[in-house]
Amino acid sequence: MTPETVLEISNNAIVTLLWITMPIMVVALGSGLLIALFQALTSIQEMTLTFVPKIVLVFLSLLFVMPWMAEKMNLLTIQLFDQIVAVGGG
Numbered sequence: 001m002t003p004e005t006v007l008e009i010s011n012n013a014i015v016t017l018l019w020i021t022m023p024i025m026v027v028a029l030g031s032g033l034l035i036a037l038f039q040a041l042t043s044i045q046e047m048t049l050t051f052v053p054k055i056v057l058v059f060l061s062l063l064f065v066m067p068w069m070a071e072k073m074n075l076l077t078i079q080l081f082d083q084i085v086a087v088g089g090g
Helices: 003-042 047-088
Strands: none
Touching: 003 047
């Protein structure tokens, strides 16, 4: 296995990781900003107000995005297996 192949595999894995986690991070960031704005406008400093809605929104977004995430991971796994077969010569 050449260093270029290792770099390509690593690059594909990192890019896939970033694409898979991006929707969840955007939901967490957006909900956190909205909750912080609400707390600043109303002067409510309840700690559970920051965590509970964010956790619920992240779990709901996971329910909707999970099939897409699984498909992306499946494609990466198939590519890795194909590269393993190509390197093995089988």
